[in-house]
Amino acid sequence: MTKKSTPAAENRPAEPVPTSSFRTAPVNAGLTADDKIGLYRKMMRIRRFEERSLRAYQGKKIGGFLHLYIGQEAVAVGCCSLMGQHDHVITAYRDHGHAIAVGMDTKPLMAELYGKVTGCSKGKGGSMHYFAPDKNFWGGHGIVGGQVPLGTGLAYAIKYKGLKGAAMAFMGDGAVNQGAVSEAYNLASLWNLPVVFVIENNGYSMGTSQERSSAGELAQRAAGYDMEWGQCRGHDVYEVRATMDKFLTLAREKSRPSTVEIDTYRYRGHSVADPDNTYRSKKEIEEYRRTKDPIQLFQNQLVSEGVLNEALIAQIDQEARNEAETAAEFAEASPFPTAEDIQKDVYWEADNPSERKSSGRLFFD
Secondary structure (H helix, E strand, C coil): CCCCCCCCCCCCCCCCCCCCCCCCCHHHHCCCHHHHHHHHHHHHHHHHHHHHHHHHHHCCCCCCCCCCCCCCHHHHHHHHCCCCCCCEEECCCCCHHHHHHCCCCHHHHHHHHCCCCCCCCCCCCHHHCCCEHHHCECCCCCCCCCHHHHHHHHHHHHHHCCCCCCEEEEEEHHHHHCHHHHHHHHHHHHCCCCEEEEEEECCCCCCCCHHHHCCCCCHHHHHHHCCEEEEEECCCHHHHHHHHHHHHHHHHHHCCCEEEEEECCCCCCCCCCCCCCCCCCHHHHHHHHHHHCHHHHHHHHHHHHCCCCHHHHHHHHHHHHHHHHHHHHHHHHCCCCCHHHHHCCCCHHHHCHHHCCCCCCCCCC
8 A cells, every 4th residue: 555645645655646638639639728627626625525514414413315426526626627608517426526527616505414504495305406506507406307498498599599508407317218308309309409418337336236127238229219329437626627618619519419428436325324435345445445536646747737736735635624624614504494494495486476377275284
């Protein structure tokens, strides 16, 4: 085992990490040192936020489900770093990484986990339902595959309004077998919609390996709908950016849909209430962590480029830890919603009675 060289290192590889062949791709070649540090910083912020939320869950501060993004940070950061003014994101229940990647403040994110009224969904959504329309982030969604038709609708709206943009509809490998996903693929291709269906394939769905649950290559199913498709490795942020740039450009410039399968890995169980290693070995988890941890790989890459040094790595790590702790303190100090809040922010017409057009009851006692 290598000695711990930085505060970010956790059982990391002793061998040198090879230079990413995607570093010189056009979309990456133009990155400044500050840009690269920004990507690294955001990945670290996600990791430390998730670790702090896990401790809060273990301390019984968070109820319900908690689906952690630890191990997948390069996917959300790589994809969302390419967003333009008219690009949109929608995802499933493992949504914390995407929320931070699009720029949401971690204080209301943590408060939402605590069920507090200061949360981004006012304490009514919890872990699976982050939401920020001002960031073009249309939420995490708990129904498996249910967000994919909604992402297709976002793409329809972009095209209808004549905007030059794209919608990224994220899903897990387990969602690809849902009928709603096939229907979304079909409509997106028929109507030439600017959407990229992003499959974050962490290999196990809820707890069953892909080889036991899904026939064929997941991304290649897009060919049956006359869509282009691609695959890449999710532990290399440069590769994620280079791959996604191609398909986002296809959506923006030609208004065509596509599917991208990104191979990744989660270190924890499906949710933190689930065992980590009942369907996979501890050795497998540690091997991935040792050789393919996305933060450590990118850190080593940036050190080799002369962008990062030991002092800056330590500073970024400590700032991320402090931010996560501040978020937890904010959540702890925030109030819970009141009983009167239960019917607020449910129906637009209930919150805006002077502009209501429908008749009949909105709520039933």
